[in-house]
Amino acid sequence: MGDTVVVVNGQRYESYPMTPTIPIGVVNDFEAILRSAELRCRPRLAMLESAGGAVGFHIGGLVALGERDLIDLGQRVMSHFAWRRTPAHHVPLLRFGNPNLVTTDEVMQQVVRIVLAHEVGHSWAIQSGNHKAGIAGERVADQFAGMIAQALGWRSDLDALTLAHMGCVGPSCSHPSPSTRVADYEHARRFIAPYLRAA
Numbered sequence: 001m002g003d004t005v006v007v008v009n010g011q012r013y014e015s016y017p018m019t020p021t022i023p024i025g026v027v028n029d030f031e032a033i034l035r036s037a038e039l040r041c042r043p044r045l046a047m048l049e050s051a052g053g054a055v056g057f058h059i060g061g062l063v064a065l066g067e068r069d070l071i072d073l074g075q076r077v078m079s080h081f082a083w084r085r086t087p088a089h090h091v092p093l094l095r096f097g098n099p100n101l102v103t104t105d106e107v108m109q110q111v112v113r114i115v116l117a118h119e120v121g122h123s124w125a126i127q128s129g130n131h132k133a134g135i136a137g138e139r140v141a142d143q144f145a146g147m148i149a150q151a152l153g154w155r156s157d158l159d160a161l162t163l164a165h166m167g168c169v170g171p172s173c174s175h176p177s178p179s180t181r182v183a184d185y186e187h188a189r190r191f192i193a194p195y196l197r198a199a
């Protein structure tokens with residue numbers, strides 16, 4: 001039996017089982033994001049079996065990622081690539097119309113990174129006085145993710161695909177639309193990133 005994270009969400013207590021271990025790349029990426037953001041207070045990181053379909057969330061200084069949600073998101077991102085095997089035993093992916101090969105591991109790592117950066121963005125917003133409620137707050141977190149991505153030199157094509165798949169397309173939304181998420185991320189990469197120290 002693993003540990004459980006209990007969070008207070010409005011009036012409700014929600015309980016999430018944690019995964020026994022956090023994959024090592026996630027810890028390294030989390031540390032790189034924190035270094036780049038220079039936060040006064042470190043958020044804690046928890047890897048959950050599932051974040052209730054939300055991929056990840058930030059609440060009370062806790063950044064939580066849902067493993068099953070991340071794998072599901074990664075698979076949706078990978079559906080944009082055509083498969084091609086190489087002699088090197090791993091299975092790279094060939095992007096449609098672009099000779100740009102990436103491995104499934106690279107796609108998964110980038111999906112996790114951008115979700116992490118978004119969730120840390122909520123911490124940063126609170127600590128830097130940029131916190132906003134609702135969708136406006138989600139947009140701030142996406143802009144923060146763009147700043148981090150630029151500072152750390154992440155692949156913008158994978159980030160944008162991931163954010164597009166995290167965008168809301170339903171009738172009632174708690175998160176911005178796919179196009180708004182990508183536009184905020186790209187705008188921050190271009191115009192805000194130079195002010196953030198490279199890690």
Ligand SMILES: [Zn+2]
Pocket residue numbers: 118119122138141
């Ligand atoms: Zn968010």
